[in-house]
Structures are given as C-alpha cells and as structure tokens.
Amino acid sequence: MRALGLGAACLMLAGCATSSLVLLPDDEGHQGSVAVLEADGQASQSVISQGNSRTKLGEANANPQPLGEKGLKPEEAALLTTLPPPAKSFTLYFDQGTTTPTVESQSVLTALRAEIASRSGPQVEVTGHTDTVGSEEDNDRLSLQRAEEILNWLAGQGIDRSLMLASGRGERDLKEPSIDNFSSATNRRVEVIVR
Amino acid sequence: MVRIPIAIGLTALMIASPAFAEIARVKQSSGTAFVQRNDQQLKPAPGLQLLAGDRLVTGKDGRMSLTFVDNTRFAVGPNSSIAVSEFQYDKTRQKGSFVTQVDRGSLAVSSGKIAKSDRDAMKVRTPNTLLGVRGTKFIVEVPE
Structure with a gap:
C-alpha cells in the first residue's frame, strides 16, 4: 500500500523519476556485473549481471x-x-645491455608516436625493464635509461614532455620468468601505456 | 644534527601526500562544464589533471570525458554533478579503491584496473544506492 502511495505521488510530481542503471558488455564483449551493496539505507545482496539490461535503483x-x-x-x-x-x-x-631499440621495434615507435598525436589530452606512461643479466642496481639504472631513451625520442618528435612519465622497474617484472643472469630478449623491453 | 630530522620530515611529507597526485586527465569537454576543486572552478581543457575530491559539473548543454590512471574511463552527460570522493591507486600492485558519487545527471563508466583488483574496490554512490562495480561498462542516471 505504501509503495503504491509513493508511486502515485511520483506520477503527480514532475521529475520524480528514480535513478537507474544500464549494464552493458565491455569493449571486448565480456559481461561483468554490478552489485547493489545498499538500497535506500538498507544492506542488499543483489547482483546485477544481465548484460543489456536496465534496473531501477533504490530497491533491495x-x-x-x-x-x-x-x-x-x-x-x-x-x-x-x-x-x-x-x-x-x-x-x-x-x-642486450643497451638502450638501443631493436630494428623490429622501430615500426612500433612510429605507431606509438602516431597514437599519442591522435589523442586529446593524452597521458603517456613509459616503464623500462631488463633481463636478469647483471646486478640489480645496474638493471634499475639501465631500465630507467631505456624508458628515458624512448621518452626523449618522443619528445624529439614533438610530443610535449609534460604528457609523459618515465620510470624503471629493473628486473622486478619479468615478462618471461627466468633464473638470475639469464639473457632474455623478451624481458629487455619498455612498455608504454597511452591513455 | 638538526638537519637530519628535517630531511626525514620532508621525505615523509612527500610520500604521505598521494592525495595531491594526478588521478585522471580530462580528454574532452563541451558546453557549460567545470571541475570544482574546493572553492575553485577549473576549466576542463583537454589535459587538465584531476585530483581526488574533485567534482565534475555540467550544465544542460555540457559534457566532459576523462580517463583515470587505472584506465577507468568516464563520460559525464548534461546536467550532472559527480564527485570523485575517493581515489587511491598503487600502480605497481595495480590495486586501489575508488568511490564516485553521482548526485545528479548521467555517467557512463568503462571500468579499469581498480575494479578488477579486489571485489567492490570500485564503488558508485547515488542518492539512494551504493553499487559495487565488478568489471564492466555501465550507465548510471540520477534524474533531478
């Protein structure tokens, strides 16, 4: 009865529409979910997981x-x-042991530059890595130098330095797990995220 | 002897102030739109860096879009007032917590790494609901 009364009041008052949630699949087509943790001050355990759906909010x-x-x-x-x-x-x-990108990586550099240039208000995160050859201290230094090398190249191509941040992770985040002092072309890398 | 504690104090200050770190960048905006930071109204030009606690406000012809440092993306629709009340992100561990309050208007979200890191690490609050985001794309609408 009370719910009916409220509904009627809403019909009479303009702008009394309730909040709603539209749940959609993500860009890769994967369907996540949204949990209703509280509704109208009450704890709730509802989970909305149907893609392409609309839910009125405020109900337990x-x-x-x-x-x-x-x-x-x-x-x-x-x-x-x-x-x-x-x-x-x-x-x-x-x-190995250098801050020189491989020949194969040259085309990636070109694509990277184009991607940054195409974006509005871009943010660029440049993170250097090494393999496990050499000491940890040397690799911390080398990984940062690799990241700075890429950042400097991009700056030389006209990308504003204030958009970019370089950091080095040494041999802490190996792409290919390995023993110490193991030469790995997969691990000697710089990862760049363009947002 | 006096210098050492001062140096330590400064270092502690720098480490202890993640609240002033960039959390997101404005990508685009149109119409009447601004970012409310304390008592300041900032123009949401592309590249403007957001801080935790900022409020995104649009008028009836206003829009704003932004990308957070954990890859979460927001599109703010017209007539909106939306606060990023809490945002903490550890880039190395890819974990954090993220609370957005939609007081009015519409917000489209494509969630990022925080939502993936722990159950309900990303929350969205509306005037009558608290939502826990478990990795997806969605729209929240709060009519006036």
Whole structure:
C-alpha cells in the first residue's frame, strides 16, 4: 500500500523519476556485473549481471529488465559515444645491455608516436625493464635509461614532455620468468601505456 | 644534527601526500562544464589533471570525458554533478579503491584496473544506492 502511495505521488510530481542503471558488455564483449551493496539505507545482496539490461535503483531486490528492441535511449547512446578511447599498450625491445631499440621495434615507435598525436589530452606512461643479466642496481639504472631513451625520442618528435612519465622497474617484472643472469630478449623491453 | 630530522620530515611529507597526485586527465569537454576543486572552478581543457575530491559539473548543454590512471574511463552527460570522493591507486600492485558519487545527471563508466583488483574496490554512490562495480561498462542516471 505504501509503495503504491509513493508511486502515485511520483506520477503527480514532475521529475520524480528514480535513478537507474544500464549494464552493458565491455569493449571486448565480456559481461561483468554490478552489485547493489545498499538500497535506500538498507544492506542488499543483489547482483546485477544481465548484460543489456536496465534496473531501477533504490530497491533491495534489483529487478533488471532487458533493454529489448528499443535498446538504449538516444541520450544514453550519445553519452557512450563520448567515452574516451581505451588505453593502448606498446612494447619495445632492446639489444642486450643497451638502450638501443631493436630494428623490429622501430615500426612500433612510429605507431606509438602516431597514437599519442591522435589523442586529446593524452597521458603517456613509459616503464623500462631488463633481463636478469647483471646486478640489480645496474638493471634499475639501465631500465630507467631505456624508458628515458624512448621518452626523449618522443619528445624529439614533438610530443610535449609534460604528457609523459618515465620510470624503471629493473628486473622486478619479468615478462618471461627466468633464473638470475639469464639473457632474455623478451624481458629487455619498455612498455608504454597511452591513455 | 638538526638537519637530519628535517630531511626525514620532508621525505615523509612527500610520500604521505598521494592525495595531491594526478588521478585522471580530462580528454574532452563541451558546453557549460567545470571541475570544482574546493572553492575553485577549473576549466576542463583537454589535459587538465584531476585530483581526488574533485567534482565534475555540467550544465544542460555540457559534457566532459576523462580517463583515470587505472584506465577507468568516464563520460559525464548534461546536467550532472559527480564527485570523485575517493581515489587511491598503487600502480605497481595495480590495486586501489575508488568511490564516485553521482548526485545528479548521467555517467557512463568503462571500468579499469581498480575494479578488477579486489571485489567492490570500485564503488558508485547515488542518492539512494551504493553499487559495487565488478568489471564492466555501465550507465548510471540520477534524474533531478
């Protein structure tokens, strides 16, 4: 009865619409979920996991409805088109003990530069790594030098330095697990994330 | 003898102030839109760095989009008032906590690494609901 009364009050008052959630698959087509932890001040254990659904919020038992043939509202579709592009990763490889990218990595550099230039308000995270040949201290230094080498190259190509940050992880994050003093072309790398 | 504690004090200060670290960058905005930081209203030009506690505000023709340092992406629709009340991220461990409060308007989210790191590490609060985000894309709408 009380719920009915509230519903009637909402019908009479303009702008009394309730909050809602539209759940969608992510860009890779994977469907995650959203849990309702609290509704109207009460703890809840509802989990919304149906993709392409709409749920009225504020009820302890979430009741998702399929979007159906009508799909998204025009303003929802418009909102989604303004999401920024996903972050993109690039990996450059290095000759042993050097800060020189391999010949194969040259084309990756070109693609990286183009990706940064194409973005609005970009942020670039450049992280250097080494293999396990040499001491940890030397590798910390070398990994940072590799990252700085890439950052400097990008700066030389006209990318603003303030958009970029270089750091070195030495031999702490091996791509290919290995024993100490093991030469690995896979581990000698710089990873760049463009946001 | 006096210098050492001062040096330690400064180092501790630098480490203990992650609240002033960049959490996101504005990608685009249009119409009436600003970032409210304490009593300042900042123009959301592309590249503006956001801090934890910032509020994203748009008018009836306003929009704003941003990407966080954990790869979470936001699109803010018209007539919105949305606060990033909490944001902590450890880049090395790829873990953190993230609380967004949607007081009014619409927000599209594509979640990033924080949502993946621990169950309900990313939360979204609306006036009547607290949501735990478990890795996905969604839209929250809060009418006026």
